[in-house]
Amino acid sequence: MRHYYLLTGCFLLIHQFVLAQTPTGKLRGTALTADGKPAMAATILLKDTRYGASSEADGSYSLEVPEGRYTLVVQRLGLESQTLPVRVRGGETVTVQPLLLKEASRQLDDVVVTGQYEPQSLRQSVYQIRTIDRERIQLRGATNLISVLNNELGIRFSNDLVLGTSDIQLMGMSGRNVKILLDGVPMVDRGDTRESLNQIDINTIERVEIVEGPMSVSYGTDALAGIINIITKKPGQERLSVTARLQEETASTEYRPLTGQGVHNQNLGVTWQRKGWNAYVGGTHNGFGGWRGLSTTRAKDWHPKEQLLGNVKLGYRNEAFTIWYRLDALNETIDAMGPANINTNQARDQNYITGRLTHQLQSDWKASEQWQINAILSYTDYSRRTQTTNIDLNTGRRTLSLGAGEQDLSLFDTKIFRATAQYRVSNAVSFQPGVDINLDAASGARILGSPSINDYAVFVSSELKPTSTITLRPGLRFIKNSVYDAPPVIPSLNAKVVLHKNTDLRFAYARGFRSPALRELYFNFFDASHSIKGNPDLKAEYSNSFNGSLTWRSITTPTLRLTSTLTGFYNDFHNLIDYGYDPASPGVMMTININRFKTTGGTLNNTLNAKNFQFTLGFSHVGRYNSLNENDRELPAFVWSPEVNSNLTYHLQKIDTKVSFFYKYTGRRPIYETLMNSEGTATIHLAETAAYHWADFTVNKSLTKYLTLNTGVKNLFNVTRLNNTSGDVGGSHSTGGAVPLSYGRSYFLGLNFQWSQQ
Structure with a gap:
């Protein structure tokens, strides 16, 4: 237990750092398509920071950030992205002019986190990673994760009708060699199957990242496949x-x-x-x-x-x-x-x-x-x-x-x-x-x-x-x-x-x-x-x-x-x-x-x-x-x-x-x-x-x-x-x-x- 007391202590020390906050201001605006309609679900980012949001059904967005100078990036799949320099002052609200996103069918680079030093684009990763985003999950009308993964290459499922459970196979390997993580935390199963895949709330998932091949160095046991x-x-x-x-x-x-x-x-x-x-x-x-x-x-x-x-x-x-x-x-x-x-x-x-x-x-x-x-x-x-x-x-x-x-x-x-x-x-x-x-x-x-x-x-x-x-x-x-x-x-x-x-x-x-x-x-x-x-x-x-x-x-x-x-x-x-x-x-x-x-x-x-x-x-x-x-x-x-x-x-x-x-x-x-x-x-x-x-x-x-x-x-x-x-x-x-x-x-x-x- 000493490891957990030590970690708790670290969290408390870090929390003292949080108390010293810089003044914050608000940033508001609207994203529109070329024909003037709201650009719903556009991604709003401040470049080189962790701050971001998504536009609402009416195209509006809002962020609260520390005062400073930023580069605002607004993008959505199928539309050209727009960038704009902005300055935020503490205690003030900055209203950004409406940004028009022109049509452009280009694929935005997925951002991945599995095995990375920090979140980065899929193209920059040294690992070959497959991603399944929230939109594809919604389009499939999925009620569990297995019904999403069963369309992926190299992935198969087997069912035990006696116990009502399922198991996954990846690259010809059984589920006991596939590590299932929830936000980086391993899932626990009773038997040798990965039934936990069926026990995750599909409505809370943002995306799924699949890394094929052994990840034993970074994630240890159970990650051979x-x-x-x-x-x-x-x-x-x-x-x-x-x-x-x-x-x-x-x-x-x-x-x-x-x-x-x-x-x-x-x-x-x-x-x-x-x-x-x-x-x-x-x-x-x-x-x-x-x-x-x-x-x-x-x-x-x-x-x-x-x-x-x-x-x-x-x-x-x-x-x-x-x-x-x-x-x-x-x-x-x-x-x-x-x-x-x-x-x-x-x-x-x-x-x-x-x-x-x-x-x-x-x-x-x-x-x-x-x-x-x-x-x-x-x-x-x-x-x-x-x-x-x-x-x-x-x-x-x-x-x-x-x-x-x-x-x-x-x-x-x-x-x-x-x-x-x-x-x-x-x-x-x-x-x-x-x-x-x-x-x-x-x-x-x-x-x-x-x-x-x-x-x-x-x-x-x-x-x-x-x-x-x-x-x-x-x-x-x-x-x-x-x-x-x-x-x-x-x-x-x-x-x-x-x-x-x-x-x-x-x-x-x-x-x-x-x-x-x-x-x-x-x-x-x-x-x-x-x-x-x-x-x-x-x-x-x-x-x-x-x-x-x-x-x-x-x-x-x-x-x-x-x-x-x-x-x-x-x-x-x-x-x-x-x-x-x-x-x-x-x-x-x-x-x-x-x-x-x-x-x-x-x-x-x-x-x-x-x-x-x-x-x-x-x-x-x-x-x-x-x-x-x-x-x-x-x-x-x-x-x-x-x-x-x-x-x-x-x-x-x-x-x-x-x-x-x-x-x-x-x-x-x-x-x-x-x-x-x-x-x-x-x-x-x-x-x-x-x-x-x-x-x-x-x-x-x-x-x-x-x-x-x-x-x-x-x-x-x-x-x-x-x-x-x-x-x-x-x-x-x-x-x-x-x-x-x-x-x-x-x-x-x-x-x-x-x-x-x-």
Whole structure:
């Protein structure tokens, strides 16, 4: 605990700095389009500062800033930006003349923060980062993050209909190797899946940043395949705003308004800002009535689910200092109804109840032009309860089931302290030393004992610019793990070379290390459909990874922009953790180490921006290592799976309506497996999960200055299950049989409300 007292003390010392504030003044103005109409949602920035805002529905904006001279920048996607020098005096209000933004279909550079020394444009980053902004999330009518990510190349999801959970796969790697961050803070999960992706309030997300490849130097364990960092919305300047959302969606042909069958989303949020202080409080209800599917009993193929999510945030900021506290709360209940016994007319039901409280305290301090300090203190309390009851369908009377493991509570808690300092020696040399402490503990009936794992790390990286066209980012991480002997040092090297003013080359090498998680070591899970146990003898995972990308902006005119990015990767893993049969009990699966595993592949992404028109087209080909190749060289070393995706958005300006089409083709996924025939002879079998097409069509229409309508169709091809020819159909963690994907084609209608007052 001394680390937390020390950090708290640091925050108190820094707070004294805040008290010495300079006089402030106000800056007001209006952004207009070329035809004199309000330019809603334009970005308002003061160049080379942290101050910014967004214009309202009437085009107006307001900022409160320390007195001084600034360069005002006003910009919006599809419009030319405008700059204007301004001077602000303490206690006065400066009214800026209305600024007209001319039409221009050019793509603004995204600003990214994951792995950066400070927020910077995507083009300047040495990492190849994909971003999903708030507009695309809104256009998709998404009620959870998975429905947004499922259109991305190299990302796949798998579903466990028994538990009602989902897992992610990135670059051919399972979710246990993907680190999920919420504003830079790791999310906690009970099992080896990344179910936390489904437990984040979609209404609070500003953007999502996806970094492929190991980030073990900067972010430590669980980051072998990559990072998905969810960035939440930040408040604007001195405003009271109210946002609300109501969206209704069918589950295939099943629907009942507001409750019961179908998908139901309601959200309400209030933001307040004054003199640097800001506060936010919001809540979301997600309801899913389940989907019967092929079931002919009271049990449903997809379980009903209820989520209550709450968010509270309180912060303070000025030009040099930012501090904020955030609380995220989740209560989720999944109802797994069992079939009725035809003799007794009784049934066995299970409720899976998840509770999560995540506390974050974060601070940034720009001590000088050379020094900047960032700190994060986080505590997550996570619980997963299984409640089993027997119901008499004649009387409706319920009683608790007393079977082994049918009343269960698993508890996990994680404490995190992370601090970094950025020191700029010159424009060509910068350093980032940091410390990263993770303390994990677990307990419960399904947990072997009350284990804990503590991970302490010190890391340092440097950004070097020997020339104006070359950027290098070497890094080292030194780890002390309470359970595993980590390598003496984990290295990485990233580089970016500007080959031409419109062409950038990036390449990287990284050494990965991941110690087994508590859930893999000590978590045992046995029920009617699962027989899985942890393995306390697991070894740590290691990897060597190579990544490269080439970005070419072939067309960069004021009215047209075409960007193409070609990427490639190769990952070589040792002691990868996966599932295998327990030698002492063949009917039980357990976590094991695989001696060798590899993934390789590449992607090609193309983005076209024209007048009122945005179009993307991407291809990927991912190969996963075939371990049977080691014994039979006639078999291929890799099995490959292709993907194609495309997004199209057209803005009908005269009626202020956006029409969007999202498409992805996911190719078949082959795998070689060894099967035993009736004579006890092993044979090699090529199995595969079938390919499928997915498409969504949406319409987004502004009804009034405060109200927007969103409607459309999801899963146009009505895909529900994928054929799977695997011969493994008898195991407790079987990969055989049809693979569940979705509850079919659905239709949705939503209203979004946003009101604010300066």
